[in-house]
Amino acid sequence: MMAYTILIAEDDTDIQEVLRLYLENAGFNVIAALNGRQAYELLSSEKPDLAIFDIMMPELNGFELTKRVRVTSSIPIIILSAMNSDSDKILGLDIGADDYITKPFNPLEVVARVQSNLRRKYKLDSGGADAGSEVLTVGELRLDTIKFLLYKNEEEIQLTPTEFKILSTLMEKPGRVFTKAQIYERINGEYFENDDNTMMVHISKLREKLGDDSKNPTYLKTVRGLGYKTEKK
Numbered sequence: 417m418m419a420y421t422i423l424i425a426e427d428d429t430d431i432q433e434v435l436r437l438y439l440e441n442a443g444f445n446v447i448a449a450l451n452g453r454q455a456y457e458l459l460s461s462e463k464p465d466l467a468i469f470d471i472m473m474p475e476l477n478g479f480e481l482t483k484r485v486r487v488t489s490s491i492p493i494i495i496l497s498a499m500n501s502d503s504d505k506i507l508g509l510d511i512g513a514d515d516y517i518t519k520p521f522n523p524l525e526v527v528a529r530v531q532s533n534l535r536r537k538y539k540l541d542s543g544g545a546d547a548g549s550e551v552l553t554v555g556e557l558r559l560d561t562i563k564f565l566l567y568k569n570e571e572e573i574q575l576t577p578t579e580f581k582i583l584s585t586l587m588e589k590p591g592r593v594f595t596k597a598q599i600y601e602r603i604n605g606e607y608f609e610n611d612d613n614t615m616m617v618h619i620s621k622l623r624e625k626l627g628d629d630s631k632n633p634t635y636l637k638t639v640r641g642l643g644y645k646t647e648k649k
Contacts, residue, residue: 420534421445423464425455425481426496427473431519435468438523439530452476459485466534468526469513471497471504479511486512490577492533496521502613509617514578516614537577552587554646557626557635559587573625582618586636586646595643619644 422444426432429450436446447462449455453475459467467485471478482493493515495508500518508516514536515529552559558567564580566573575583585602586594594602596615619636622628628635637645 419443419445420465421447421462422530423455423458423462423467424448425452425467425473425478426470427451428470431470431496434523435526438527442527442531444530450474452478452481455481456484459489459491464491466492466494466530466537468494468496468530471495471499471508479507482508482513483511486576490537492537492577494526494529494533496526505613506617506620509614510621512576514576536581552584554587554590554635554648557587559584568626575622575625578618579622579625582615583622586644590646590648593639593642593645598643 422439424432424435424439424446426435426448427450432448432450436448439446447458447464449458451474452469455467455469455473456476458464469478469481473481476484478495478497482495485491485493493513495513495516496519497504497508497516498519505516505518514533517526517529550560550562552561556569558570559565559580560567561584564575566575566580566583581602582599585599600615619638620630623630623633623636626635635646637647639645
């Protein structure tokens with residue numbers, strides 16, 4: 417099996433080289449860019465399998481780069497940033513990033529998250545993640561697990577790969593409560609302590625796309641102290 421190619425967009429050459437060292441030692445091919453514009457060009461010419469974007473880059477910052485990439489590509493994107501406020505994380509995930517890691521970071525965690533996001537993407541593209549029904553239905557929602565499309569009343573709703581996996585996990589077993597850790601372990605393979613807030617952001621974004629009232633949701637129910645579920649209809 418060919419090695420996956422990882423694109424690193426980071427203007428700090430020291431950080432870039434540390435990431436390159438650890439990722440190459442883990443068996444990945446690595447290509448790198450020092451600014452957002454160069455990264456966008458490499459995405460088109462080299463077709464990497466996953467991208468890691470710093471936020472504060474010259475010419476095109478990580479947020480703008482992510483938005484531009486999401487217009488045409490579902491490549492897994494990990495944001496790596498010194499901006500560690502909840503609002504920055506929410507913005508990053510809201511515009512289409514799959515993961516958000518704050519600096520300073522443990523390079524081994526970055527490698528683990530790269531592997532997790534690639535595993536999720538590979539399962540999605542191979543159709544291996546959902547071995548049950550090809551179409552999952554809960555109320556007005558219809559999730560096509562082969563074409564990876566979500567419809568509400570026959571109107572298509574765009575989902576990121578992470579949002580798709582969360583929703584498919586919950587819709588596979590309506591009424592069953594999944595903890596945040598169970599959801600993350602199922603879609604990522606690993607669970608990290610700071611994943612709780614990330615999960616809440618993904619759920620919030622999903623509710624927004626579904627038109628679900630966060631205070632009284634119809635589809636994505638919060639079971640206080642436990643986790644989340646979809647209701648049987």
